[in-house]
Amino acid sequence: MAASHSPRLEGPGLFKHTQPNVARTPKVVLDADAIERSIRRIAVAILEATSGVEDLTLVGIRRGGDALSVRIANEIAQVEGKRPPVGTIDISLYRDDAATALPNPKIGPSEIRFDVSGRQVVLVDDVLHTGRTVRAAIECLQDHGRPARVWLAVLCDRGGRELPIAPDFVGRTIEVGPKARLDVWIDAAGPDRVVLTEGQ
Amino acid sequence: MTSAFSRRSLLDIQGLTKAEVERILDTSEVFLEVSRRPVRKVPTLRGKTVINLFYEASTRTRTSFELAGKRLSADVINMNVPASSVKKGETLQDTCRTLEAMHPDVVVIRHNASGAPNYVASKIHCSVINAGDGMHAHPTQALLDAFTIRREKGTIENLVVTIVGDIAHSRVARSNAHLLRLFGCEVRVVGPRTLLPAAVDSLGVRVFDRPEHALEGADVVMVLRIQSERLEGALLPSVREYARTFGIGPRTIEYAKPDAIVMHPGPMNRGVEIESTIADGERSVVLEQVEAGVAVRMALLYLFAGEAAEPPAVSEGG
Numbered sequence: 304m305a306a307s308h309s310p311r312l313e314g315p316g317l318f319k320h321t322q323p324n325v326a327r328t329p330k331v332v333l334d335a336d337a338i339e340r341s342i343r344r345i346a347v348a349i350l351e352a353t354s355g356v357e358d359l360t361l362v363g364i365r366r367g368g369d370a371l372s373v374r375i376a377n378e379i380a381q382v383e384g385k386r387p388p389v390g391t392i393d394i395s396l397y398r399d400d401a402a403t404a405l406p407n408p409k410i411g412p413s414e415i416r417f418d419v420s421g422r423q424v425v426l427v428d429d430v431l432h433t434g435r436t437v438r439a440a441i442e443c444l445q446d447h448g449r450p451a452r453v454w455l456a457v458l459c460d461r462g463g464r465e466l467p468i469a470p471d472f473v474g475r476t477i478e479v480g481p482k483a484r485l486d487v488w489i490d491a492a493g494p495d496r497v498v499l500t501e502g503q
Numbered sequence: 504m505t506s507a508f509s510r511r512s513l514l515d516i517q518g519l520t521k522a523e524v525e526r527i528l529d530t531s532e533v534f535l536e537v538s539r540r541p542v543r544k545v546p547t548l549r550g551k552t553v554i555n556l557f558y559e560a561s562t563r564t565r566t567s568f569e570l571a572g573k574r575l576s577a578d579v580i581n582m583n584v585p586a587s588s589v590k591k592g593e594t595l596q597d598t599c600r601t602l603e604a605m606h607p608d609v610v611v612i613r614h615n616a617s618g619a620p621n622y623v624a625s626k627i628h629c630s631v632i633n634a635g636d637g638m639h640a641h642p643t644q645a646l647l648d649a650f651t652i653r654r655e656k657g658t659i660e661n662l663v664v665t666i667v668g669d670i671a672h673s674r675v676a677r678s679n680a681h682l683l684r685l686f687g688c689e690v691r692v693v694g695p696r697t698l699l700p701a702a703v704d705s706l707g708v709r710v711f712d713r714p715e716h717a718l719e720g721a722d723v724v725m726v727l728r729i730q731s732e733r734l735e736g737a738l739l740p741s742v743r744e745y746a747r748t749f750g751i752g753p754r755t756i757e758y759a760k761p762d763a764i765v766m767h768p769g770p771m772n773r774g775v776e777i778e779s780t781i782a783d784g785e786r787s788v789v790l791e792q793v794e795a796g797v798a799v800r801m802a803l804l805y806l807f808a809g810e811a812a813e814p815p816a817v818s819e820g821g
Contacts, residue, residue: 393533396545396575396805412536446542 329486332477333497338458338489341474342371345456346378348472349425352454356385358422364440365393365411367429370490371458375427390415392447397439413443420448425472429487431457434468459497461485508806512624512631515640516681524685527802528650534801537574538794548577551608551808555581556598556623557634558614563769564634564643567793568611571800577608577808595619599626608808612636630807632800638672644768645678647799649686651792652723655764659686665717665759666690666708667749668727668776669698675768676727680706693717694727694749697738714749718758724786726751726767726777742775752778756786764788 333341353359356379363372369391380386392413426440437455444453456472461479475497479485482502489495508526510519537545553572557565565581572579584598602610609630612620617637624631635641653659664683670676670692680690684707692699693711700706711717718724729745739745751765765777765786773779781787 396533396537396547410530410533412533413540414536442546446540446545448541 327501329498329500331496332485332499333459333475335495337475338495338497341458342374343378345458345472345474346375346382349375349454349456350379350382352471353423353425353452356383356387358451359387359425360390360417360419360422361387361425361427362390362392362415362419362440362444364426364428364436365391365413366409367487368427371429371487372425372427374489375425375456388417390417390419392440392443394436394439394443397443399435399439413447415447418448419444419450421451423452423454424450425454425456427456429458429489430485431455431460431468431470431473432463432485434464434466437468438466458487458489459485511807513642513803513807514620514624514631514633516642516645516678516685517640519642519682519685521685524646524649524682527646527799527806528653530802530806531646531650531795531798534571534574534805535794535798537801538797544574544576546576547805548572548575548608548808551575551577552606553577553579553609553611553804553808554602554605554607555579555634556584556602556610556612557582558584558612558616558619559635561613561635563793564613564796567796568632568634568800570797571804572609574797575801575804575808577804580605580607595622596626599623603627603629609804632803632807635674637674638677639674640678641674642678643796643800643803644675645682646803647792647796648679648725648766648768649682650795650799651766651788652764654795655788655791656722659683659688661687661689662722663689663691663720663760664723664725665711665721666692666725666727667714667717667751668694669729670694670727671698671700672730673727676725677706679725680708684708691717691721695739695745714751714755715758718755718763721759721763724751724756724759724763724765726765726771728768728770729772729776746775750774750776750778751781753780756781766792768792 361372361376363369372389376389393411395410454471457470458474460473460476484500486498569579607629611632611634613634614636617639619636620633666676683690690708692708693714767789
């Protein structure tokens with residue numbers, strides 16, 4: 304805003320002490336085709352591990368995992384001819400910082416319209432990072448019943464775990480630094496994509 | 504990015520914005536779901552302390568707050584102070600100091616003196632929720648009524664709501680009128696002349712003498728409790744006469760819309776302000792109100808007990 308008083312500010316090379324800003328440009332690391340293939344691979348792997356859809360259920364973790372869980376369920380339906388029931392959980396009330404963080408304004412109800420007790424439940428999320436969300440999701444899930452087995456499926460594993468949690472089904476492993484952003488766009492505006500924005 | 508719920512206390516409906524009311528009601532939906540699970544408890548307020556400070560006997564409201572706190576894993580302490588032993592002012596101030604030393608996160612107060620919660624809120628550094636003060640306000644009742652209406656009718660906007668009974672002494676009527684006016688409702692009140700407030704216009708309501716007229720085309724009928732002390736104060740000639748004129752029964756309800764709902768804050772005087780056929784009938788949402796009460800109070804505790812000073816600690820996609 305002081306540009307008119309000091310024209311030098313507009314010249315190139317003034318900020319040459321900073322790194323070139325290339326790395327911070329958002330980069331598409333998975334495009335729609337790659338996401339589609341990942342979802343198909345996850346679906347097949349789930350079927351192999353759980354040996355069929357008989358007692359299989361999917362539960363998406365709001366808000367990144369719900370669209371993904373529907374897509375995986377559709378894929379399973381194509382392969383097996385039968386669609387497993389799909390639910391959603393919101394983990395806001397189970398966060399380990401719930402008492403110190405701001406209340407989440409976008410908190411939504413958990414919707415599991417089937418009994419999870421005795422069944423195989425695959426928790427689905429878009430990105431696995433610290434593992435804290437998954438820990439909270441497991442606790443929330445247990446308040447809905449006692450599943451026979453809980454699995455974890457994620458589209459992207461970005462590393463950086465802070466809890467001893469490991470995924471069972473991974474679409475793609477993308478090791479990125481702690482400051483980076485990994486945004487997953489599924490069933491949103493524009494084509495499906497996973498976008499990486501490197502931090503400083 | 505995260506817009507905080509900036510309000511720390513709930514003392515009255517007046518002063519709340521429509522957006523804040525909607526935020527509270529939306530949050531309540533989540534807690535209604537929690538209350539219907541096999542395990543009706545979430546760990547959200549673990550380590551937080553809620554003190555129920557009740558200067559007026561109220562089993563329902565106190566139980567509702569107690570349950571709300573416990574379902575959120577907060578530690579809930581009930582302090583019931585018999586009104587007769589209270590010397591106003593000094594004692595309340597001392598009570599505030601005592602409470603402060605216990606480091607509560609939320610104090611829920613019911614008091615027979617109007618304005619007592621405001622006084623407490625000015626003396627104490629934690630959230631304060633008004634659970635009913637004198638003839639002033641009962642904001643959580645208005646919110647749970649609004650929540651019930653929204654669930655039953657799909658919306659609160661522009662409904663016709665008739666409140667029947669002792670309007671003058673009713674904090675429930677006052678708080679409901681304020682909230683419903685925010686949503687553009689036509690609020691009508693009807694009751695004996697002696698039980699209508701002197702400055703009824705300030706509530707923005709339409710006043711009726713006869714229930715038939717007041718109920719014409721109503722979407723919601725709110726029946727208020729007639730308290731026996733009003734009879735002793737000679738504001739009412741007799742229970743029977745009140746029941747005959749203003750009691751809501753099969754005959755009077757016919758004037759309301761066919762899909763009108765009937766609400767009552769409880770406890771009901773069956774055969775006085777409401778007949779059993781209505782109280783137990785299809786239109787009655789009295790028990791839904793009780794369920795809504797716990798959900799709305801959970802939402803308020805959740806919104807108030809978070810540390811507003813700190814930013815969220817967890818990044819996206821954890």
